[in-house]
Amino acid sequence: MTDIAYVGFDCSSKAIHCVVLDSEYNLITKKKWASKEKTFEERFKEFSMSFWADLSKIYITDTGKEQVKVAIEQAILIQNPKTTIEIANVIGCVRAGCHRNNYDVVVVDNRRWKKSVIGNGNASKADILSHAKEIWGDVFEEQDFADAACIAAWRLKEDLSESTENE
Secondary structure (H helix, E strand, O other): OOOEEEEEEEEOOOEEEEEEEOOOOOEEEEEEEEOOOOOHHHHHHHHHHHHHHHHHHOOOOOOOOOEEEEEEEOOOOOOOHHHHHHHHHHHHHHHHHHHHOOOEEEEEOHHHHHHHHOOOOOOOHHHHHHHHHHHHOOOOOOHHHHHHHHHHHHHHHHHHHHHHHOO
């Protein structure tokens, strides 16, 4: 039997947050790639390079037979177009890295995963953190990790509903 790792990514212009779940919703690992450089170009160069170097090592299990199913939150259109473009660049980096590693990748709108996982497409950061704590405990030192966990949970939930439909 092949193990499946469900990976959720929450991207910003300053960092990439990643959470990996197993097929039973257990949290396997969390990883953050970030930079405190002043400009986006400097930050992006720093954290994107470390992301690409680390990506294939973030979830390794004993069997080495994992199938990896990834969900990445789509860039949100915000008032500042420059920031939206920066986040879209980070998402592109994550997508390319995942495709390079032959991971099964889906990009998901934030309202869609929130509706599916939280039950409210307009869930607030507090709603998401509260939900994540209910499921995985008080293990999220940053909000973006809770978001990434819920994004991974969305991918797992989608996978389970597809397999039920195919039966």
